[in-house]
Amino acid sequence: MLSSLIGLSRVLASSLLATSFAAPLEWSPNGQWLAFTITDLESTSILRDGWLLPQVELVSSAPAAAAAPSRVGAKHRVWASKFGANESVLIEESRWPLSSPTWGVDGRSLIFGRFVPVSDDADQTLVRGRYEVVVQSGLDQKKVIVVLPELDLEAEQLAAIIGLKPEISPDGRYLALPRPGKSAGVVMVRLDQGAVVKTIDGARHPSWAPNGLRLLFVQELEGRTGESARVVNILNRDLGSARPLKTNVALLDAPPIWSLDGQSILAVAQTTRAGMHHTQVDLVRIGLDSGPILPVMNFEGPPMGGPRNRNARLPMRRPGAGPGFGQAIPPGPALAADLVVAKSTLSLDREQEQCVAMIEIDGQEQSMRWCNIRTQRSAKLFHPLDLTLKIGAPSISPDGQTVAFRVEAPGMLGLPAYCDMATEAVTLIAPDGPTQRVWLELLASCSADILKTWSPQALGVKSVARATILPSPVEIAGNNPRQIRLRRLAKIANGLLNQPAPADAHDEPTSQAELRLFFDYLRGDYSAADARLAAVEARAIDPETRLRWLCLRAQILIGQGELERARGLVDYIARATRPQSYEIEDTPLGPVMATIPNPASDWSNDLAQTLHDGALRRSRSQLVGGMADGEGIENFTPPGVWEGLDGRVLDARPQFPFVPNEQGDAGEGFDAARFGGRMLVTPPRPRFTEPPMPNEPPVQPTAPPAPRL
Structure with a gap:
């Protein structure tokens, strides 16, 4: 069976890219636990062996490194992680797909679906089995209900199971279960009887009203012109015929949400307002009694006070779009084309006051929008990690202060994390070893991509090949946007590295040492990076690799001041990489011996340029102004970096070049001691003297008094 599963997991890989990445994250009613499903696919490591060393063809090149080992065997796991603590409970583990979990009415049990094959001889394209509902109220207390005994599912249909989430009624008697298979559908299950009482073909996104008397679901119908439209249907508790809601707006794919009174629903739609000739994305309220559709707020207006995160970008503002519907919005000119929304997601807190929306518009960068529905204002627009990472499935906590989300990663899709929306502090969730490793490799890969596009602007020198992918501390000095992104990613990764390792973590110590070295260096903790480099350097078996690590050690010494x-290390590297190969060329003047350049000599030349006094002074001037703390990144100057520049330690107190040396010379009230230190600039000697008076000896210029230390 294992060989069949390995082959099937390869077929599932492409399908899981669009399913597990958008799988829901479920907060417990008290906001203390977060339940989710993780799929670990069979794939190679994101980072190749020796990823810190760029591939440069040298004269005496070393043998190519072997490919990283593969992770064999796909696993599906349901986890419950405690908020604010590094604690996770494994609910279920299977080689076959598991659905997303939902919390019971009491908030102490979890309900999820699982696929169980009939036999071990699984086919790679078509698998026969049954779909079960599992109600787990304890670590060893499970109640299994067989819902669909006979199913024939293809790989894509199996991969879609992770995105299905059952919905339990408020009284705990009924369960609305999305049906896996080629065609969408919802089956109504009576939990106390374990029987299917009704099947709704074509239904998606079931949701119970707060009083449990009605069920909402969405159907996609094809119109006369061939375009599909989403229709919201309401089913009463008697399980009779469903009634569609009449709307004149185009609903987006974000599942509608019941209002607190159960008399209306909130949905994301594209609307055309009066006096405007284009559509816009709005949050609307749709009444159940065919009343008017009331706009709640607009998702295209600028956030209040601008973006809090520099990594975020404001979406394109459409003409006429404003901060809310409480103000008059002037009409704008007609646009050539309407908005093309690729995907939309909406999440509300318990009181339906705080809202997190993610509207993905073609051609624009991803970002989350934190809104207040009561005031109809957008608090801020932000990306919790980095714009190069794709996020999905945002879910706001019941108190409205934290948002959980997933991050796309190859090999293990839909990595979970949560972010405090006030401080934008991100906590990565890694309940098991594979998740922790993929998280670290993903952040390292993202940081490496940023470093590849690094352009040293402070040095004004030509960029050359480096010994490692890490630049010199002098190159990344200053308030550079790339440096802010790198420090943020390194800070988040360091928080994960400081957590206790999961019990099933099987990473080699050398691999962990390289990751810790990489992130410690980017954080500016050069003392910790020096200790990590000793462990990494011990694995080097060829002279070229040892020289590369020696270059990195020289960079760490620069960071330490x-x-x-x-x-001294740079001089040694220059001698070790000096060209020693020659060739004879035939020229019109006869044979000429020419030196074959050694590409490795660029390493020492690059470091020598960063150690030049002019480069150090320019980088030092950039650090004097400090760094803004807009992203939660602390103002950080590596200790001792500039101590060796002119023989003294930098003093944070003000230094004035022409402060009088004696207190009496400055007049009443002047205290020279409060300035401290020696003067940075010595007063110059007078260049010209007045001509002497007749019969008087010439006046010799006197040197100014020596400054007090």
Whole structure:
């Protein structure tokens, strides 16, 4: 059976890219636990062996490194992680797909679906089995209900199971279960009887009203012109015929949400307002009694006070779009084309006051919008990690202060995390070893991509090949947007590295050492990076790799302020990489011996340029102004970086070049002691003297008094 599962997992890989990435994250009613499903696919590591060393063809190249080992065997796991603590409970584990879980009415049990094959001889394209509902009220207390005994599912249909989430009625008697298979559908299950009482073909996104008397679901119908339209249907508790809601707006794919009174629903739609000739994305309220559709707020207006995260970008503002519907909005000119929304997601807190919406518009970058429905204002627009990482499935906590989300990653899709929306502090959720490793590899890969596009602007020198992918501390000095992104990613990764390792973590110590070295260096903790480098350097078996690590050690010494030791290492590297190969060329003047350049000599040349006094002074001037703390990144200057520049330690107190040396010279009230230190600039000697008076000896210029230390 294992060989069949390995082959099937390869077929599932492409399908899971669009399913597990958008699988729901479920908060418990008290907001203390987060339940989710994770799929670990068979795939190679994101980072290749020796990823810190760029591939450069040298004269004496070393043998190519072997490919990283593969993770064999796909696993599906349902987890419950405690909020604010590094604690997770494994609910279910299977080689076959598991659905997303939902919390019971009491908030102490979990309900999820699982696929169980009939036999071990699984086919790679068509698998026969049954779909069960599992109600788990304890670690060893499970109640299994067989819902659909006979199913024949293809790979894509199996992959879609992770995106299905059952919905339990408020009284705990009925369960609306999305049906897996080629055609969508919802089956109504009586939990106390374990029987299917009704099947609704074509239904999606079931949701119970707060009083439990009505069920909402969405159907996609094809119109006369061939375009599909989403229709909201309401089913009464008697399980009779469903009644469609009449709307004149185009509903997007975000599932509608019941209002607190159960008399209306909130949905994301594209509307055309009076006086406007284009559509816009709005949050609307649709009444159940065919009343008017009331706009709640607009998702295209700018956030209040601008974006809080520099990594985020404001979406394109459409003419006429404003902050809310409480103000008059002037009409705008007609546009050539309407908005093309690729995907929309909506999540509300318990009181339906705080809202997190993610409207993905073609041609624009991803970002989350934190809104207040009561005031109809957008608090801010932000991306919790980095714009190069794709996020999905945002879910706001019941108190409205934290948002959980998933991050797309190859090999293990839909990595979970949560973010405090006030401080934008991100916590990665890694309940098992494979999840932790993929999280670290993903952040390292994202940071490496940023470093590949790094352009040293402070040095004004030509960029050359480096020994490692890490630039010199002098190159990344200053308030650079890329540096802010790198520090943020390194800070988030360091929080995960400081957590206790999961019990099933099987990473090699050397691999962990490289990741820790990489992130410690980007954080500016050069003392920790020096200790990590010793463990990584011990694996080097060829001279070229040892020289590369020696270059990195010189960069660490620069960061620690030990410039003389760094210059000594650079001189040694220059001698070790000096060209020693020659070739004879035939020229019109006869044979000429020419030196074959050694590409490795660029390493020492690059470091020598960063150690030049002019480059150090320019980088130092950038650090004097400090760094803004808009992203929660602390103002950080590596200790001792500039101590060796002119022989003294930088003083944070103000320094004035022409402060009088004596208190009496400055007049009443002047206290020279409050400035401290020696003067940075010595007063210049007078260049010209007045001509001497007749019969008087010439006046010799006197040197100014020595400054007080």
